[in-house]
Amino acid sequence: MAAPLVLLLAEQEDGEAAYVRDALARHGARVVQFDTASFPLASGASLRLDRDGWCGRLTTPDGTIPLEDVTAVYYRQPQPFRFPDSLSEPERRFANVEARFGFGGVFMSLPVRWVSHPARLxxxxxxxxxxxxxxxxxxxLPVSLLTNDPDDAKTFARTREGVVYKATMHKLISEADRVRMIYTTPVNPETINARLSTTLHLFQTNxxxxxxxxxxxxxxxxxxxxxxxxxxxxxxxxxxxxxxxxxxxxxxxxxxxxxxxxxxxxxxxxxxxxxxxxxxxxxxxxxxxxxxxxxxxxxxxxxxxxxxxxxxxxxxxxxx
Structure with missing residues (x-):
């Protein structure tokens, strides 16, 4: 019986993927990796639909990946596709959408074990x-408030021993020529003002x-x-x-x-x-x-x- 073939969907230099690759090798599994950032400049695909779903091959700088042999996928923050500089901006947007929905639809249709399925992620x-x-x-869990109401936020912060602000999703913010992290930040209720109303904010007891x-x-x-x-x-x-x-x-x-x-x-x-x-x-x-x-x-x-x-x-x- 052939050893399981595990596909790593991860950046080539990803540290977590490297550890998993080594562990899979110790477990006797075959491991292949597809870095989506290498498409289409260094990687490609030729896939066809048959009665059991999609099959065919991915070609990478490290060799060919037979899609029908894959038994499991480790999904680890695949990176954006990189297209030729010769493409115009409309062409680039079109190419990106086609690649995203093409690869995404094929991968998510595979009847394999996922860690973890991208839709669930x-x-x-x-x-x-x-x-x-x-x-x-x-x-x-800490007592939490999600609001864009400055008065509610002030009341929440004033009536608790300590309150912090946390971003709900984007933990990076661009300012001029630099990007900075948004960290867990203690809140002084007296600094809360009408600007809070521009979007939702998450507050929690510290x-x-x-x-x-x-x-x-x-x-x-x-x-x-x-x-x-x-x-x-x-x-x-x-x-x-x-x-x-x-x-x-x-x-x-x-x-x-x-x-x-x-x-x-x-x-x-x-x-x-x-x-x-x-x-x-x-x-x-x-x-x-x-x-x-x-x-x-x-x-x-x-x-x-x-x-x-x-x-x-x-x-x-x-x-x-």
Whole structure:
């Protein structure tokens, strides 16, 4: 019986994909990778429809991928297509839409194991959906307000010990010639003004945490959690602001948290979730978010947590 063939839909230099590639090789699987950014300048496709669906080949700089042999797909933030400079802007838009819906429709039609299916990933990016699903699955969440009403926002901030602002989706903002991150930010209610009415804003009570935890769970039953500590006050609020101050250790996962993680994945049809928690001094785990495509490779590098092996198990159908 032929070894399973796993397709990585990922950027060529992606760290998470590299770890999964190595883990799959250890599991005896065959691995191929398609970097969508290489199309059409360095990659191509010739696909046909038969009674069982789409078949044919993808051609890449590393060789040919027979689509009908693929048994699983690891979907890891594919990058935009890159078209010849000779195309006009209307031609470029047309080419991009055709490639996006052509490849997207073919890939999503494959009757294979996904980690995770792009349609489910798209749904799971909605932070309010994450929060509502997490609440239903038994997680503890901060009290939250989503509003564009300045008076409601002021009242919310004034009547709580501490409140923070978080972006619901876009965590990058362009300013002139630079791009900056939007971090979790404490809110002074006296600074809230009428400009808040221009769009929705997410406010939450600020959890007085001891440390953060990033937990990777798979639909096949794995959970691996890493505690993230820092003495930096800005990093303590949002660890992304102070990576050079962080320390890490593998931490056990409470049974109730593990159960809630797997219930969450099941509810949203995900095969993989990267969960962020704030842990308080009393040992309570507070759900912050679940990034279905968030990074974890640096945690495996720092701690040795076997996250990529868990993902490889899921792609090859091995139970934990």
């Amino acid at each position: 798209a749904d799971a990016e909605y932070r309010p959906l994450q929060m509502a699903t997490a609440a239903r699955c038994g997680f503890t 959890i007085p945490k001891s440390h953060d935890v990033r937990l990777v769970a798979t639909g096949s039953g794995h959970t691996h959690a890493v505690a993230i500590h820092t003495d930096d006050p800005h990093g303590h609020q949002d660890f992304r602001t102070a990576y050079d101050t962080l320390t890490y250790n593998i931490t056990p996962v409470p049974a109730a948290v593990a159960d809630a993680c797997h219930a969450y994945l099941s509810a949203l049809g995900l095969a993989l979730g990267v969960f962020d928690f704030a842990v308080t001094d009393d040992g309570a785990w507070w759900f912050l978010e679940c990034g279905p495509g968030a990074q974890w490779a640096w945690l495996q590098e720092r701690t040795g947590a076997p996250i990529s092996d868990a993902i490889a198990d899921t792609l090859t159908g091995v139970a934990p």
